[in-house]
Amino acid sequence: MFEGRIQDLSDDGLGMLEADGRRIYVPFAYPGDVVRVKKIKRRFGRRIARDFELVEESPLRQTPRCPHFGTCGGCLWQGLRYGEQLRLKSEIFERITGLTAEIKGSPKIWGFRNVSNFIVTAEGTGLKKHGNPLGVVDLKECLIFSKRTPEYLRALRDFLEETGLKPWNLKDKTDDVHYLQVREGKFTGEVMVNLIAHVKPSKGVLEAFRDYFSFANSLYWSLKRDDRDDPRGEAELVAEEHYIRERIEDVTYLLHPNSFFQTNSYALSLLLKAVERFTDGEKVLDLYSGVGTFGVWLARRGFSVEGIEMNPFAVEMASRNAEINGVKATFRVGRAEDTQIGNYDTVIVDPPRKGLKEAADLLVESGVENLVYVSCNPRAFKLDYEKHLEKAYRIEGAVLIDMFPHTPQVEAVIELVRRR
Structure with missing residues (x-):
């Protein structure tokens, strides 16, 4: 002891x-x-x-609001006063990177998440226990996601009871239904429900699915063909619309089960404005463009934008997002590390958690004056900068955006300018 x-x-x-x-x-x-x-x-x-x-x-x-705090792995810091959360995030970021940066808090710290992946198991339906990959917290509510969480979970439990479909067995990696993914357009009120299962649904099961989730604006069944513990599958539309919409100020984004989108709709405008603030010139390359989150926003503000993304589906979504917003932005399929970086004024990078790696040398050799690095992994940024980018770029500014209240994570936007 x-x-x-x-x-x-x-x-x-x-x-x-x-x-x-x-x-x-x-x-x-x-x-x-x-x-x-x-x-x-x-x-x-x-x-x-x-x-x-x-x-x-x-x-x-502070007194945690959630009855699941202390067991659920979703909110490690919910017992900390929010001002202290921000202070400690800044301190940890500075300790890792050596950079002092202002931090902007999330406009909302409850009900801010626009997506939640509820694991469906024999032990319960909800989120993983902290530090226990085989433990599940049987949720009654989720205060960082939605006031409607009880409604979503009740619909799932009633659906399983009627159809006889079995929840996933985490230990044996068997049975039917693995995840319930719910997305909300916080500013549009639209809801997407996506059930990730290891079985194809019968006609009767699909009818029950439509009935229990009749409130959804978009309803998907995703067939999962592997036993990995992640909320991914081959998504097939069951009812209503192919997409739901989220609107961040004057930009509308289409959301699909297989597309990545920043999870905090309320803080997203702060992140977009930070990227815009560090973007210089007219021609912009969005090197990991995803569904066009940054590129479409910047195109809406008059920048000439080209985006590179290795996921063909994300490129399709980015092009659709450009089209529905009436902006001129070109997105194409390609690997960042294979991209010939031409005559751009600013390159924006929002790499995977592992960082830029080989693409960092391309940027150093490119001659591009301005680089905007977006990351929720300060260690990856530090490694990229010290091993590669520091040869050609100096750090001009940085800002932290709290996209993840009640967790230790924070999103960083770092401005780098080419050395003379």
Whole structure:
């Protein structure tokens, strides 16, 4: 048994306890907390508390709203006052990158997520338990997603009961229904429901599906042909519209089950404006363009935009988004690391979590004056900058946008300018 005061947080947001010459990482614990750790578990080379009690509360704490807090892995920091969350995110970002950056909080910190993937298992339907890949929290509500969460989950449970379809067995990797994905257009009120299952539905099952989810503006059944634990499958429209819409100020985006879109609709305009603020000149290359989130926004503001994206479906969606907004932006299929970077004033990169890697050298050799780097992984940015980009670019500015309240994550927008 170990007891002591949490002095700091790890880069991934766990409380750090120094006891008897050992460092123990404590989830849901914050600087100033006094904790008593009863059991620890080794994971990825670290000692992580698995059974502990809070002896004395930190003055940084607030009372969590969610009844699932402390078990659910969705909101590690919900027990922290929001102002402290922002301060600590800035501190962790500076500790990793060496950069001081202003941080902008999310306009809403409850009900802000526009998508949730509820895992459907014999143990329960909801979200994964923190630190337990086989544990599931049987949710009653989700305060960071939607007030309608109970309605969505009730519809699913009634649907399963009537049809006899079996929830997924995480341990044995068998049975029928694996995920329920729900998307909401926060500014349009539209709802998309996508059921990810390992079986094709019969006619009767489809009729029941339509009935129980009749409130959806778009209804999909996705056939999952592998046993990986992710909410992906071959999406087939069952009823209503192919897409739902989200509107961020004067730009409309189409959403589909297979397209990536930033999860916080309310903070997205802050992110887009930060990218716009660091964008210079007229010609812009959006190097990981996705569904055109940045490119269409910038084209709406008069920039000449070309986008490169390796996913053909995302390119199709980006082109549709440009069309419905009446803007001139060209999107094409290609790998960032294979792109011949021509005469652009600014290149925007929002790479995968692993970072730019080979594409970083292309940017260094390109001669492009301005680079805007968007990332939720400060370690990947630091690696890209120190190994590659620093040869040709200096950091001119940075801003943090809190797209993920109640978690340690933060989105960074970093302005880089070519060295003279």
